[in-house]
Amino acid sequence: MSAYAPGSAEAVRSVLSALPADERLILPALQRLQESFGYIPDGAVDAVADELNVSRAEVVGVLTYYHDLRQTPPPAVVVQVCVAEACQAQGVRELLRGIEGEYAVAVGKRTVAGDVEFDKVYCLGNCALGPAVMVNGHLVGRCDTRRLRTAIEAAR
Amino acid sequence: MTRIYVPRDSAAVSVGADDVARMLEEALAARGASVEIVRNGSRGMLWLEPFIEVETPNGRVGYGPVTVEDVGPLLDAGLLDGGAHALCHGPVDQIPWLASQQRVSFARVGVHDPLDLDDYRASGGLRGLQRALTMPDDEICADVLASGLRGRGGAGFPAGIKWRTVMEAEADQKYVCCNADEGDSGTFADRMLMEGGPFALLEGMAIAGIAAGATKGLIYVRSEYPAAIRTLRTAIDIARVDGWLGDDVLGSGRAFDLRVVEAAGSYVCGEETAMLESLEGKRGMVRPKPPIPALQGLFGKPTLVHNVLTLSAVPAILADGAAAYQALGFDRSRGTQVFQLAGNIARGGIVELAFGVTLRELVLDYGGGTANGRPLRAVQVGGPLGAYLPGDTLDIPMDYEALAAAGGLLGHGGIVVFDDTVDMAAQARFAMEFCAVESCGKCTPCRIGSTRGVEVIDRITAGIDRDRNLVLLEELCETMTDGSLCAMGGLTPLPVRSALAHFPEDFHRAPEATEP
Numbered sequence: 001m002s003a004y005a006p007g008s009a010e011a012v013r014s015v016l017s018a019l020p021a022d023e024r025l026i027l028p029a030l031q032r033l034q035e036s037f038g039y040i041p042d043g044a045v046d047a048v049a050d051e052l053n054v055s056r057a058e059v060v061g062v063l064t065y066y067h068d069l070r071q072t073p074p075p076a077v078v079v080q081v082c083v084a085e086a087c088q089a090q091g092v093r094e095l096l097r098g099i100e101g102e103y104a105v106a107v108g109k110r111t112v113a114g115d116v117e118f119d120k121v122y123c124l125g126n127c128a129l130g131p132a133v134m135v136n137g138h139l140v141g142r143c144d145t146r147r148l149r150t151a152i153e154a155a156r
Numbered sequence: 157m158t159r160i161y162v163p164r165d166s167a168a169v170s171v172g173a174d175d176v177a178r179m180l181e182e183a184l185a186a187r188g189a190s191v192e193i194v195r196n197g198s199r200g201m202l203w204l205e206p207f208i209e210v211e212t213p214n215g216r217v218g219y220g221p222v223t224v225e226d227v228g229p230l231l232d233a234g235l236l237d238g239g240a241h242a243l244c245h246g247p248v249d250q251i252p253w254l255a256s257q258q259r260v261s262f263a264r265v266g267v268h269d270p271l272d273l274d275d276y277r278a279s280g281g282l283r284g285l286q287r288a289l290t291m292p293d294d295e296i297c298a299d300v301l302a303s304g305l306r307g308r309g310g311a312g313f314p315a316g317i318k319w320r321t322v323m324e325a326e327a328d329q330k331y332v333c334c335n336a337d338e339g340d341s342g343t344f345a346d347r348m349l350m351e352g353g354p355f356a357l358l359e360g361m362a363i364a365g366i367a368a369g370a371t372k373g374l375i376y377v378r379s380e381y382p383a384a385i386r387t388l389r390t391a392i393d394i395a396r397v398d399g400w401l402g403d404d405v406l407g408s409g410r411a412f413d414l415r416v417v418e419a420a421g422s423y424v425c426g427e428e429t430a431m432l433e434s435l436e437g438k439r440g441m442v443r444p445k446p447p448i449p450a451l452q453g454l455f456g457k458p459t460l461v462h463n464v465l466t467l468s469a470v471p472a473i474l475a476d477g478a479a480a481y482q483a484l485g486f487d488r489s490r491g492t493q494v495f496q497l498a499g500n501i502a503r504g505g506i507v508e509l510a511f512g513v514t515l516r517e518l519v520l521d522y523g524g525g526t527a528n529g530r531p532l533r534a535v536q537v538g539g540p541l542g543a544y545l546p547g548d549t550l551d552i553p554m555d556y557e558a559l560a561a562a563g564g565l566l567g568h569g570g571i572v573v574f575d576d577t578v579d580m581a582a583q584a585r586f587a588m589e590f591c592a593v594e595s596c597g598k599c600t601p602c603r604i605g606s607t608r609g610v611e612v613i614d615r616i617t618a619g620i621d622r623d624r625n626l627v628l629l630e631e632l633c634e635t636m637t638d639g640s641l642c643a644m645g646g647l648t649p650l651p652v653r654s655a656l657a658h659f660p661e662d663f664h665r666a667p668e669a670t671e672p
């Protein structure tokens with residue numbers, strides 16, 4: 001697929017035609033596209049509908065349902081902050097205030113500050129070592145603003 | 157050659173285990189010591205992570221929590237011989253926190269390199285599958301039923317009954333689906349088992365497949381668990397090469413193969429029918445039941461759906477017999493439960509014990525109370541849909557029925573501790589907000605009710621028309637409980653109502669005193 005411009009119609013077709021038999025379904029098709037390009041490019045909806053012989057509406061339905069799927073390229077660093085109960089009990093509200101002070105964003109649904117995106121998530125499976133944060137897929141336990149800063153630097 | 161164990165578990169890595177392993181390697185090379193560093197799973201003593209262990213003639217000696225800066229001084233203190241040091245906890249087998257547990261599902265987790273199949277075999281692995289392959293299918297199902305094993309995903313349904321239903325269903329294709337969505341906050345046992353003991357899960361699924369007549373298995377893992385996904389995929393490859401997954405399981409002529417499917421970030425997809433929709437590549441909408449998945453599940457075929465912990469308990473049941481498992485436990489809750497101590501707790505982690513242990517023993521004796529030493533005010537048991545219980549009524553035996561009688565639920569065994577700074581009105585609001593964000597949208601009480609719930613709680617805490625809004629909140633809870641298709645909308649009222657019942661003062665504070 002490297003032969004085509006990332007996200008171009010040809011690149012999309014090439015990813016889709018390489019789907020193994022048990023992944024010729026809407027969600028895996030979208031996941032493979034996101035794996036290849038970092039996001040689901042424009043035009044992918046029609047291509048997926050064509051390739052899998054399903055309606056456009058079904059593809060859009062799946063694309064908009066799942067939180068992980070994104071239609072815009074991700075910035076350099078993606079920070080997922082767990083705001084669920086165990087992390088609340090371990091001071092995530094303070095961490096959120098710290099982030100707001102340092103990066104001037106209120107952590108919400110994919111809020112962006114420069115090259116960093118902050119996203120609220122519910123549990124990262126690290127509930128005894130909270131607050132838990134994931135930076136570009138790397139889990140950070142007992143996270144405070146200092147540890148977060150280090151992790152963001154390392155991810156850049 | 158001396159062996160040092162440094163956990164590869166994500167929780168251990170999240171507090172520096174990889175850095176410690178790297179530093180150890182460098183320091184040992186510099187000292188010319190020939191030492192093998194094994195990356196094991198975690199023992200589940202998470203407050204001690206990174207917890208490293210050294211093999212000595214007197215058994216494995218543990219140290220923790222170890223930082224990069226500790227490595228040099230530890231080596232100076234004779235780490236390689238299990239030497240004394242402030243971070244030393246002595247022989248790991250004798251640490252009371254660990255030694256007093258009854259580990260069945262977690263027996264191997266933290267002990268071995270999770271991907272070392274020889275270790276797995278040497279410690280009794282694959283005996284269950286071997287035995288199952290010599291038994292008629294209905295006897296395997298009968299064994300699982302006799303063990304008393306109930307689903308660990310939350311509902312607690314007897315596993316053996318499901319197995320028999322799928323076994324007896326006639327179809328050209330059947331499936332075993334492992335629910336590894338582990339969406340409940342405060343729970344991490346599925347993750348630790350997948351990362352630290354994947355072969356037990358694969359073996360349990362193979363046994364289930366053989367018994368139920370299913371040749372294909374799928375493991376639906378949440379995307380928040382990349383390390384678990386990697387470990388499982390590698391473990392599956394190893395098992396295939398070794399011949400116990402694939403077309404001819406251990407030379408029996410029977411087929412069972414497995415595949416890992418990555419989820420895409422939706423809490424409701426942990427509900428089994430929504431998971432099946434998602435596995436079919438669709439929106440994760442909950443299906444009405446009947447039909448039950450055991451008869452019409454994945455792609456309409458009979459499907460055995462179980463949680464990670466349910467399936468991982470199966471190899472031991474088949475290997476050591478149903479009676480041994482059944483002998484553990486309390487009343488109608490048989491065997492062991494993997495409790496997860498989380499939140500503001502001094503000694504958080506994995507405690508696997510027979511059912512019947514009290515919440516007090518778990519939270520105070522094992523957990524050591526709050527981490528920051530403040531008074532313990534509330535405990536949420538069973539995830540985001542579980543009840544908040546007051547810190548002064550912890551004498552509840554932990555089993556399905558006793559918890560239900562106390563107005564709670566066991567769920568996936570998560571226990572989250574809060575100190576006296578917790579604002580229970582904010583926690584109730586959060587429960588409604590979570591439901592509003594994660595609702596699949598199929599039923600109005602869940603979708604709209606939760607959004608209204610947030611607004612009503614906001615009015616209550618703002619002091620607007622309090623009494624009327626409290627009545628309204630109660631009515632909303634009732635509508636959600638009665639009118640929701642699944643437990644998302646049906647149980648969200650549980651944390652809300654329990655907060656109201658046990659901590660009414662938090663809903664009656666002067667408005668400016670409540671957190672926004």
Ligand SMILES: Cc1cc2nc3c(=O)[nH]c(=O)nc-3n(C[C@H](O)[C@H](O)[C@H](O)COP(=O)(O)O)c2cc1C
Binds near residue numbers: 337340461
């Ligand atoms: C909203 C919701 C979320 C759920 N999430 C999970 C989950 O993450 N993992 C799980 O095993 N079961 C979950 N369940 C329970 C499953 O529907 C199902 O009962 C379970 O997977 C069956 O396996 P078991 O018999 O081993 O418990 C959830 C249920 C609901 C209503």
Ligand code: SF4
Binds near residue numbers: 594641644646
């Ligand atoms: S209760 Fe909520 S999550 Fe469950 S089916 Fe209804 S709308 Fe979907």
Ligand code: FES
Binds near residue numbers: 086124130
């Ligand atoms: S609640 Fe935050 S990691 Fe589980």
